[in-house]
Amino acid sequence: MERSLSMELVRVTEAAAIASAKWMGRGLKNEADDAATTAMRTVFDTIPMQGVVVIGEGEMDEAPMLYIGEELGTGNGPEVDVAVDPLEGTNIVAAGGWNALAVLAIADRGNLLNAPDMYMDKIAVGPESVGKIDINAPIIDNLRAVAKAKNKDIEDVVATVLNRERHAEIIQQIRDAGARIKLINDGDVAGAINTAFDETGVDILFGSGGAPEGVIAAVGLKCLGGELQGRLMPQNDEERKRCIDMGIDVDKVLMMDDLVKGDDAIFAATGVTDGELLRGIQLKGGFAESHTLVMRAKSGTVRFVEGRHSLKKKPNLVMND
Numbered sequence: 655m656e657r658s659l660s661m662e663l664v665r666v667t668e669a670a671a672i673a674s675a676k677w678m679g680r681g682l683k684n685e686a687d688d689a690a691t692t693a694m695r696t697v698f699d700t701i702p703m704q705g706v707v708v709i710g711e712g713e714m715d716e717a718p719m720l721y722i723g724e725e726l727g728t729g730n731g732p733e734v735d736v737a738v739d740p741l742e743g744t745n746i747v748a749a750g751g752w753n754a755l756a757v758l759a760i761a762d763r764g765n766l767l768n769a770p771d772m773y774m775d776k777i778a779v780g781p782e783s784v785g786k787i788d789i790n791a792p793i794i795d796n797l798r799a800v801a802k803a804k805n806k807d808i809e810d811v812v813a814t815v816l817n818r819e820r821h822a823e824i825i826q827q828i829r830d831a832g833a834r835i836k837l838i839n840d841g842d843v844a845g846a847i848n849t850a851f852d853e854t855g856v857d858i859l860f861g862s863g864g865a866p867e868g869v870i871a872a873v874g875l876k877c878l879g880g881e882l883q884g885r886l887m888p889q890n891d892e893e894r895k896r897c898i899d900m901g902i903d904v905d906k907v908l909m910m911d912d913l914v915k916g917d918d919a920i921f922a923a924t925g926v927t928d929g930e931l932l933r934g935i936q937l938k939g940g941f942a943e944s945h946t947l948v949m950r951a952k953s954g955t956v957r958f959v960e961g962r963h964s965l966k967k968k969p970n971l972v973m974n975d
Contacts, residue, residue, distance in 0.1 A: 655732045655762065655918055657950070662701050663758060663922045664946050664959050670694040670740045670756035671924035672942045672963060675935035678927060679750035686747045690740035690756055690926075695719040695726075703727035705760065708768045709737035709866040722768070735766040737870050743841040746927060753844040753929035759873035761919040767869050767912060770896050773887040774865035774908075776842070779858050780850035781879035789883040789907055793827040793860065800858050801833075808832050814845045815861045824860050844929055846871035847947075850878040854930040862887055872913035874921040877949035878956065884908040918952040932958075940966050 673693035677686035691711060698705070705726035711717035714724075720738050736758065741747060743754030759766070777789045779800060786799040801808045809832045815821050817837040828835050836856060838845050842863035848854035865886055872882045886904050888894040897904045906912075924946040925932030933945040944961040 655734065655760075655920065655952075657953070659701070659703065659732070659760075660920050660922070660948050660950050660955075660957075663760065663920060664924075664948050664961075666694055666697045666701065667756040667758060667922045667924035667946060668944045668961055668963070669697045669968075671926045671935050671944060672968075674741045674747055674754075674756065675926050675937065675942070678747050678934075681748050683744035683748035687741045687744045691720055694738065694740045694756065694758075698726040699728070701727045702731035703760075704729055704731060704733045705736040706734075706763070707738065708735045708766050709869055711738075711740070712771070733763040734760045735763055736760050737766055737866065737873070739843065739867060739870060741926065742843050742867065743926070746840050750927065751839060752927055753838065753841045754926035754934070755841065755844055755923045755929075755932070756926055757843055757870055757921075757923040759870045759914075759919060759921045761873065761914055762916055765915040765919070766873070767908070767914070768900065769865040769869045770886070770893070770900060770902070772865050772889065772893050772896075773862045774868040774884045775862045775887055776846070776868050776871075776882060776884045777858065777860055778846035778849050778871060778875060778882040779880055783858070784879065784881045787858070787881065787883065789885060793824060794831040796858065796860075797828065797831050797833050804857060806857075809834070811857045812836055812855055814838055814848065814856045814859050816840070816842055816845070816863055818861070821861045828860070843867050843871045843874070843923070844931065846882055847874045847878070847923070848930055850875060850880040851931055856930070869913050870921075872910060873919045873951070874923070874949065876910060876914050876919055877921050877951045877954070879954070881910055882913065884913065918950070920948070920950050922946060922948040940964060
């Protein structure tokens, strides 16, 4: 893939973030998601690539745009798989909470797992703890491994977990081990990526969330030298059959190379609301300020990009009430 593609993709997540940020705190999550999706799709049309959506807003009959199988880009340039979440954290934006993102990931054609839309059990860590974790191991063993890898006492290790009733046992085991917890209400892509940055104060992610988000997070962690392990969690016979039809072994632990193959992938995320890693969109009169993380696995380059956007010159991002 061309290096210039990284900065082109920044424009995509910036547009989605700005469009959805205008709905922040209004209690209208669907409107926020629609705004992000429309803006993201519009800018994708200008990107020099031959993209196919492998993770998106749903099947063709479920989503008007950014559906699985949709072709994106100008039709010129590299052939790539595209995984998108135009607004990771629709509930966050509706409530005005933390860590909502507009996020996407791309890799060479055929290299991203076409993950079915179901739950995935996950464990994620940053570079220091790579090769030290095991999704099949007890919680306390993984906490001890991370503590040793990062030269910390287990009492200083911070785990992040989605605040869900289904995670009550995991949360109790973390507390019984003496580690600390940062509960998040939504947005486990941000939770996974945060494990690779010391300034976020997060060391490890546990628990189940969306499988598509697991693939996107895996791309981000591949760029950062981190690790994510996952296991699909079909909730019924229909979901299990879907996995079989897609050729996915439900019982297999999905490692990094199962989630994203090859050595080249790009991850981009723009903050919609403030988080530990990225600032949210700031609307100031006729301008919007953005803060974006863009990374490429092949080069190991990590960039934080600040943008200032004239809304008068980008009328497609202006919300129509």
